[in-house]
Amino acid sequence: MKLDGKVAIVTGAASGMGKAIAQLYAKEGAKVIVSDINLEGAEAVVSSIESAGGTAKALKTNVANRQEVDQMIDTAVSEYGTLDILVNNAGIMDGFEAAGDIEDENWERIFAINTTAVMRATRKALSIFLEKGNGVIVNTASTGGLNGAHAGATYTASKHAVVGFTKNTGYMYANEGIRCNAITPGGVATNISASMKNMNEFGASRTKAGQGVMPRAGEAEEIANVALFLASDESSFVNGTVITADAGWTAAF
Numbered sequence: 392m393k394l395d396g397k398v399a400i401v402t403g404a405a406s407g408m409g410k411a412i413a414q415l416y417a418k419e420g421a422k423v424i425v426s427d428i429n430l431e432g433a434e435a436v437v438s439s440i441e442s443a444g445g446t447a448k449a450l451k452t453n454v455a456n457r458q459e460v461d462q463m464i465d466t467a468v469s470e471y472g473t474l475d476i477l478v479n480n481a482g483i484m485d486g487f488e489a490a491g492d493i494e495d496e497n498w499e500r501i502f503a504i505n506t507t508a509v510m511r512a513t514r515k516a517l518s519i520f521l522e523k524g525n526g527v528i529v530n531t532a533s534t535g536g537l538n539g540a541h542a543g544a545t546y547t548a549s550k551h552a553v554v555g556f557t558k559n560t561g562y563m564y565a566n567e568g569i570r571c572n573a574i575t576p577g578g579v580a581t582n583i584s585a586s587m588k589n590m591n592e593f594g595a596s597r598t599k600a601g602q603g604v605m606p607r608a609g610e611a612e613e614i615a616n617v618a619l620f621l622a623s624d625e626s627s628f629v630n631g632t633v634i635t636a637d638a639g640w641t642a643a644f
Contacts, residue, residue, distance in 0.1 A: 392420030393623040398471040400424040400463060402454055402512065403481030405432030407581030408531060411615035412478055417445030419619060422471045426452040426463050427481070454481045454508035455500070464515040473523065476622045477516045479509040479553075480531040485543035487594035498545050505549035506556070513560060517569070525568040529621045530557050531614075532573040532633065534641050540601040543594050550575075554633055561631020570630040572621045577637025578602070579609040606638040 399416050403409035405427035417423045417440040425440070425447050427433040433449035440447040448470055452463045467474045482505045485497060509530055520526025535541035536550030557573040564571065617636050620626050635641060 392418075393619060393625070394476070395420035397421040397475040397622075398424075398467055398473050399476035399478065399622065400426055400467050400474065400512075400516075401478040401480055402426045402452065402463075402508070403531075405429040405436060408576065408579060408611045408614045408618075409478070409480040410436050411611035412480065412618045413447065414440055414443075414445075415612070415615040415619050416476070416478075416622065417447055418443065419623075421476065421622075423447040424450055424463065424467045424470070426450045426454075428453050454512070455503040457511055460508060460511045461515050464512065464519070468519065474516055474519050474526070475523075476527045476529070477512060478529045478531070478618060478622070479512055480529075481508060482531060482533075482550075485546040486589050486591050487543040487598060488545065488591040489594045489597070490544045492591055492594070493543075493545055501545045502549050502552075505546070506552045509553055509556060513556075513571070517564070520564075520569045521567055523568075526570075527622050528557075528560065528569070528571040529618050530571070530573040532557070532575045534575050534577045534635065534637050536573075537575055537633070537635070538601070538641060538644060540598050542598065543591060557633065558631050565630055570621075570626070572626070572629055572631070573633045574614060574617050574621070575633050575635045575637070576614050577609060577635075577640040578605050579611060579614060581611055601644075604643045605640045609636065609638060 401413040404413040404425040430451035533550040561571040
């Protein structure tokens with residue numbers, strides 16, 4: 392098993408890509424903290440992991456809250472003795488608003504969840520990783536973090552920030568046995584659209600041209616396979632970079 396004996400945290404793990412990552416990590420031998428604001432959903436994921444012979448614990452976490460992020464890391468250590476892998480996967484969409492239609496409240500909420508939470512969880516995990524002399528961080532960004540026509544301005548900016556943060560963190564700690572990489576999924580069949588409120592007609596219409604050349608939607612399990620590679624020793628020479636998983640969508644641009 393590729394993650395035998397490892398301890399992992401996966402945020403946003405009650406559904407979609409986070410669920411698939413948590414289940415695959417557990418299948419590969421990791422003890423997993425299944426973190427999500429939706430505790431009932433997280434508990435259902437834990438039940439599926441335990442039914443398959445794996446080890447996991449559900450934890451309700453609002454990643455926009457600093458204390459709850461710190462508690463999430465502390466829980467992994469108190470429950471399983473350490474932390475080896477942090478997957479910052481939790482995220483929400485905007486409503487495709489262009490810059491002229493952004494509201495401060497939505498900007499701050501999306502950045503709190505998509506970007507600031509990634510920083511805070513990473514910062515807390517690094518204190519453990521530096522003491523151990525090793526650790527892996529996997530961030531879920533988006534093709535919207537590479538291009539300008541896949542979402543609204545707020546989501547796009549938040550995911551560009553995650554890409555930059557990933558590269559900087561990977562470089563800064565490269566000599567400390569710590570790796571930090573990101574995945575930029577294209578369109579994936581998840582329930583993230585449930586976080587989209589009051590779709591902006593103008594912004595949504597402007598993204599249609601790019602969506603028209605998408606080869607296909609991905610499955611959460613396909614992204615989980617990339618996350619497994621980045622968490623395992625098979626990617627020992629991969630650090631501070633981004634793996635795009637989009638069936639070739641962004642190769643068109």
